[in-house]
Amino acid sequence: MIAVPETLPDALLRAGPAPALETAGVAKRFGAVTVLESIDLTVRTGEVLALVGPSGCGKSTLLNILSGLLAPDAGRFTVGGVPAAQIADWRRIAYMFQEDRLLPWRSVRDNVAFGLEGTNLSRAARHARAREMLRLVGLESHAGAWPHELSGGMRSRVALARSLAAEPSVLLMDEPFSKLDPQTRSQMHDELLRIQAGSGMTVVFVTHDMEEAVVLADRVVRLAAWPGRVIDVIALDRLARPRVPTSPAVAEQIRVLRSRP
């Protein structure tokens, strides 16, 4: 309809003044309940941003709005400087759910290729891309396996590969690793940061785990509930990477975040 889709990726990739995502005065109500009240949020291109807050603060709703799956009732929302209403192709923004949601009737490779099936890529190209993504997450040898044959951590990596297959500029994640055991979760953190560093992708994730927020994020946005609103934004740029939760500086930061009201 509009010629915007072609220009969008460039706009997203350009490390120019336009932020990857930006909301101004974004609000959302469900019936009589105001879930989000005037959210002003800027997500810089290439940064890792954490959204934290108590349940009911609307962090998942905010993530859904950022993904374009949910329209806000009020306010402005731009992607790479382009107003959301003008964007026809949202595939550049990937969404990773809390559950891995692997389709049990598809092989690992076909699960990874799933998101590409709405595109004009050929079957061979989709399969090649899926294999490439599986190599990226270290599961190339499991391409032919069925989801039920994999461990929780492996399933999570397949879900990550699936989200990355469309080469998104922005990856949104809704507590993606919360169902994993601590050791596997920490391995997934390393994996994600390695891939993010390699691609320069922008990552926004929701978590209620302050340790996860501090280990991953460049900035942490704290939200309050009833109605959902931004309390403050904490910059963690000066915290050296890689961040190990047991190192004093990281542990201190986690403690500070947890102690805030």
Added chain:
Amino acid sequence: MPRRFTTLLAQRLLLAGVILLAWWIGAARLPSFVLPGPGKVALALVSLWHSDTFAQDVAATCQRVMLGFAIATVIGTLLGLALGASRVLARFFEPLLTLFNTVSSAIWAIFAIIWFGISDATTIFVVFMTAMPLILTNVWQGAQTVDMQYVDLARSFRMSRTRILLKIYGPTILPHFFAGARLAFGFGWRVSLVAETIGASSGIGYRLRQAADLVQTDQVFAWTVLLVALMLLLEGGALKPLERWLFRWKFPSRPAPALTPFPVPQG
């Protein structure tokens, strides 16, 4: 594995032997119009095989069953999807389904005779009325088990409604559809013979009744053996392999490949 197969084969052969022996002993003590012996039935089978109308009769029955089943599959699937898509529709029509399932195939056969007389339509109708509700119910139930999380996943990839129907609804419903279709085919096949005994002038059911009327019990047995063999062939030769292939993702297959960097067993 091969050893287990040999044991199974031996068991099956033993069972067949026991049945044959019992049949043979029984036949020796009873008049042959009550229970003809294995030898007599084998002879009847051979003469049946070489009779002029044999191929025609088998073809006629198969055609009626297939046609009734095919129509039932199309209509049952469409109605099942419609009921699965709309709760209002489902609640409205649910009593009708119970009604369909309680009416005996014999009653459908009698109605069919009244409405269609001695014709192909009679058998086709009975097969349809028996098979359709089974397929409908299963497809409907399958549609209700679709996981909305998968639908949301597809939406997050901006898939169209048609694509979601094909890629999420389809694979979810398929096992249910398959179970229903299999049941429907088995029932349809059996009731087709009932319908043919009263409402046809050709086909296996018609010949069965003719043989019974003429007290050719060996012929009845020959047809029975033939039908059982046909069903076993269809089951083992087509349906089972197809099912195993279609739903291979459900079965534990080969052991997982060697590389397992995350040895955390989790659901």
